[in-house]
Amino acid sequence: MSTPTAQQPGRPIGGRIVTVTPNPSLDRTIELAGELQRGAVQRATRSTAEPGGKGVNVSRVVVASGGDTVAVLPGDELDPVLVGLTTRGIPTAALPIGTALRSNVTVTEPTGTTTKLNEPGPSLAGRLDALADLVATTAGPTPTGPAARWVVFAGSLPPGLPDDALAVLVRAVRQRHGDEVRIAVDSSGVPFTALLQSGERIDLVKPNAEELAEVVGGDPEQYEQDPERAAAAAARLRERGVDTVLLTLGSAGAVLVDGTGSWTAAAPRITARSTVGAGDSALAGYLLAEVAGGPPERRLAQAVATGAAAAGLPGSDVPALDATDPDAIVVHRLGPPASPVGSPPAPTGATAPVDASVPVPHGA
Ligand SMILES: Nc1ncnc2c1ncn2[C@@H]1O[C@H](COP(=O)(O)OP(=O)(O)OP(=O)(O)O)[C@@H](O)[C@H]1O
Numbered sequence: 100m101s102t103p104t105a106q107q108p109g110r111p112i113g114g115r116i117v118t119v120t121p122n123p124s125l126d127r128t129i130e131l132a133g134e135l136q137r138g139a140v141q142r143a144t145r146s147t148a149e150p151g152g153k154g155v156n157v158s159r160v161v162v163a164s165g166g167d168t169v170a171v172l173p174g175d176e177l178d179p180v181l182v183g184l185t186t187r188g189i190p191t192a193a194l195p196i197g198t199a200l201r202s203n204v205t206v207t208e209p210t211g212t213t214t215k216l217n218e219p220g221p222s223l224a225g226r227l228d229a230l231a232d233l234v235a236t237t238a239g240p241t242p243t244g245p246a247a248r249w250v251v252f253a254g255s256l257p258p259g260l261p262d263d264a265l266a267v268l269v270r271a272v273r274q275r276h277g278d279e280v281r282i283a284v285d286s287s288g289v290p291f292t293a294l295l296q297s298g299e300r301i302d303l304v305k306p307n308a309e310e311l312a313e314v315v316g317g318d319p320e321q322y323e324q325d326p327e328r329a330a331a332a333a334a335r336l337r338e339r340g341v342d343t344v345l346l347t348l349g350s351a352g353a354v355l356v357d358g359t360g361s362w363t364a365a366a367p368r369i370t371a372r373s374t375v376g377a378g379d380s381a382l383a384g385y386l387l388a389e390v391a392g393g394p395p396e397r398r399l400a401q402a403v404a405t406g407a408a409a410a411g412l413p414g415s416d417v418p419a420l421d422a423t424d425p426d427a428i429v430v431h432r433l434g435p436p437a438s439p440v441g442s443p444p445a446p447t448g449a450t451a452p453v454d455a456s457v458p459v460p461h462g463a
């Protein structure tokens with residue numbers, strides 16, 4: 100295990116954000132000069148390799164923005180993912196596994212179309228308890244500071260972990276740290292459903308339209324076109340033990356629902372170069388605004404601005420908050436406060452623009 104280091108140099112932002120990536124990857128991006136043709140041999144004009152995986156990407160944004168983070172992941176010290184993280188100054192806490200991590204390939208075309216091929220990843224059979232212990236320990240107080248403010252579980256589960264692995268990991272953090280540490284989750288499919296069924300309390304989830312529809316039903320395209328409908332659907336997750344829902348809607352922007360209300364913000368028009376990591380960057384933007392004390396409107400604006408900035412970058416590059424423009428994002432309030440956790444959602448109402456330009460210290 101590499102030693103989690105204290106805060107990186109840069110502007111201090113209060114609150115450590117621990118990320119957990121159970122299935123990290125070396126993200127290889129291959130740029131083509133023309134369209135991708137199935138069955139043909141094509142030459143790349145450029146290729147890059149970056150350490151990736153959803154939690155890793157959140158940590159990359161946090162470090163780039165001068166924040167405090169540790170990325171928890173499986174992987175050996177000399178694995179290219181771990182070496183890449185160390186080289187880039189990302190603090191890690193790694194669980195040795197004695198085998199190589201996966202490579203995920205993104206093919207980008209000049210039109211902006213991206214094709215992604217993700218490997219299953221190495222098996223973590225029999226290692227769940229060790230990973231849970233590492234996560235709970237990393238989230239704890241350090242010699243110089245308090246416990247983490249957030250633990251973020253993000254991305255797919257590798258082979259060999261049970262469907263309820265997320266619930267086991269979340270429970271380990273709750274048992275060790277109670278409510279002192281907030282839990283955020285970006286997951287999908289059976290692992291996400293199993294977590295929601297476990298009854299563990301979750302502070303924040305970040306689904307996209309498809310992931311939301313997997314859980315509460317409905318049509319993802321309609322969610323992207325109709326923020327009111329999207330917010331009503333997102334509020335249904337509050338019946339399942341989730342406090343706050345950050346629903347990202349790609350080029351349509353995002354919707355935020357919590358116990359005090361719901362809001363929507365359209366994404367700025369940009370020329371998308373690669374949307375890989377846009378969702379992770381949106382989540383990082385939200386969390387950085389939260390640890391800096393920003394209100395919900397500011398957190399949503401920062402999420403949308405950071406996601407858009409990531410979509411404008413090549414490959415799986417992620418932005419620093421300095422390179423984002425949250426003040427340009429217009430946030431609309433959607434309606435009355437959403438229902439308390441465990442109750443049916445309140446109906447959403449007419450939209451009204453709100454001022455999201457509440458200053459957030461230190462660039463968050
Ligand atoms: N084409 C785009 N134009 C402008 N902003 C975009 C675009 N695509 C994504 N974004 C921004 O990024 C945020 C996250 O995008 P999206 O909803 O696609 O995440 P996601 O599906 O979780 O992505 P991924 O899993 O690839 O990281 C959006 O809320 C928006 O702010």
Ligand SMILES: O=P(O)(O)OC[C@@]1(O)O[C@H](CO)[C@@H](O)[C@@H]1O
Nearest residue numbers: 124151152153203217254255376
């Ligand atoms: O296979 P998963 O774990 O669902 O997603 C992994 C991944 O596609 O997500 C990130 C982008 O969000 C990339 O860095 C990485 O390759």
